Amino acid sequence: MKLTVVLLLSIAVTSIIGTVIPQNENPAAYFREYGEFFYQLFSMLGIFDMYHSWWFQLLILCLTLNIVVCSIERLSTTWKIVFVNNPPFNISRFRKLSQKESFNSGHKLEDLRNTYEPFIARRFRYSRVERTDQGFCIFAEKGRWTRLGVYAIHLSVVILLIGGLIGSVFGFAGYVNIPEGEKVDTVRLRNVDTIEKLDFEISCEDFDVSFYPNGAPKEYRSSLTILEGGKPVYKKDIVVNDPLRYKGINIFQSSYGQMPSDAARKRKVQGKDTQNEILLNFTSKKTGTAYQVKTVVGKPIDIPEQIGQFVIVAYKKSALFGGQDIGEAYVGKLTPKDGNTVDILLPLHFPQFDKMRKGAVVISVAGQETETFRPDKKPDIWYYTGLQVTKDPGVWVVYTGFIVIIIGCYITFFMSHQRLCVDVNKSGKNSKVIVTGTANKNKLGMENKIKRMARQLEDLVKEG
């Protein structure tokens, strides 16, 4: 148990590292950020991809083994408790309980027994009547099996890991860019620079991107056709959140971009050097005046009208906004005259983009070819669609684990093994009925239940 806590907490604590240090970035970026010594140290420890590092996987493996071993060990005892034909029943234990509900009844023992026995049998899965010195008692119980709930949860942890393992051994995750009107039958795999050949071809007939009036992307849509042996066999328009699935392969809309229309353009895109001069447009909101300022990456500049200071910190070939690729962009930091520094994204081909921020100044990169930012008007541009192509035969195993975990939690938390004892004894001319009970969880709830049960039993013989 100590080990369990230690393992759970050490996974929790080490996981934090990976959320602070960005994962799977360019080695050069790391080198700049951390310097040589830490770069060497971190990369030796696999911290730049720590969730796949040997030591992290080892921790997870240890935890799983721990669960399996503990559960098996304990299951054998629980099993014996759960699967008994005649549940043991010790009346003296119930008589010792402090919480009791009792009432007197003028009926004879025999009558009470005939009324109560079927009443309780209907409400509990198991019940039996036993004679006692001065009367009888009805013993009933239900929910014995709910003691197995925790094993379902633990089992589901193992199921999840098996599912994950199947995915990583037999599956792949790759990506591919297809220009409109072209087709491919291979994808590039993520993280390991290899090519995966598919059994079919994917052709992209058309790609469409639409925007909301404020410039935020509304929909990316690729019209795809699957071809086998050159013949189309399946057609579907995919959008984000609605992928195409064919023969165990899933195709997701993930990014897009434009095909370079000429060589000059091509050179410009590739030859983007961080040392090159960048021309920025600053449009003041207050005065509406536009200024152009030259800068380079890393050089802070003062924005006219004393609006603040701005510095470009990085160039991204394909920047993400809201999880979507918006193409080439600079990342900058704006420090307003009196305010906190904010990160600013400047997509090269969307000069209106920064307007969305509604700041005191709109910043854009000047001298770039711009794309139409108007919705519903399709610009005459040759797009390519960026697809994520994955195969993960383990997904259904993982989903099974998800369902088992939810059911297991529900059973463990909200259901309990409840035992009831209705102890009826002769007391002078009358009969005295004592109701007691126990539950392995939610004891407060059981107390209320006993009270209610006692009332019901009392009413039952009043009417009769």
Add this chain to the structure above:
Amino acid sequence: MDNTTILSIVTFVYGLAAFLYVASWVFKKPLVGKLASWVAVTGFIGNSVGIIMRWVESYRLGIGHAPLSNMYESLIFFAWTLVLIYLIIERKYKNLVIGAFATPFAFLAMAYASLSPNISDRIQPLIPALKSNWLIAHVITCFFGYAAFAIAFGLSLMYLLKQKDPDNKSKLFSLFPNSFTLDELTHQMVVFGYLFLSVGIITGAVWANSAWGSYWTWDPKETWSLITWFVYSTMLHARMMRGWRGKRIAYLSVIGFTAVLFTYFGVNYLPGLHSYGGG
């Protein structure tokens, strides 16, 4: 009146309710507590109306979607779930002091949503990745979980305060539910929150799988929700197997809620996919 006006009024109503709960506790005026309770119910109704109006309004703008898509909307929803759960507890346990430790969180969430310059209260259209029913299920379950954890945190604070006064001398703490009930109630809240957090993580994974093709990518938000899950797992194991009770459980509940807060806010300062940041 538009929804943001109503919601800013609700902020003040919640503030008033929190103030009255505290006043009723400190000055031992049950009548003030009754009033606080009605104020809280009023705020809750206003909160519900605000959310519904926002929903309707988004359809009028032609970008109809459930109001659960950015930081502002999620905070409003968080306050709503928190007050809902609290009012149920109040009905069930008939103890108004708990209100002094629960409703302030609703007020803080609403105040932060309405006043923070980094949070926009405009209804924004959904970007493609957020157009998914799984997202709605994900947000709803996560926030029920977070609200339950927030209340558990309040209860743990009460428990810890009460321990400062073991002989029950101070009049201030004598109105608290007894330690046993506080401990039990904390546990129930954590169990409830744990179930919802689990479902929240799972629906999030299913959503990620339908949007990006992988159910788990170790992005910081995912990782932090897992960390939170582990902290509460530890807590449940300590209680169920080792029989931990009281103080140690209360401390774990405080740690757990810190992790929740970090999952919710702190992660926005880390790199990642989740788009609830300053939007």
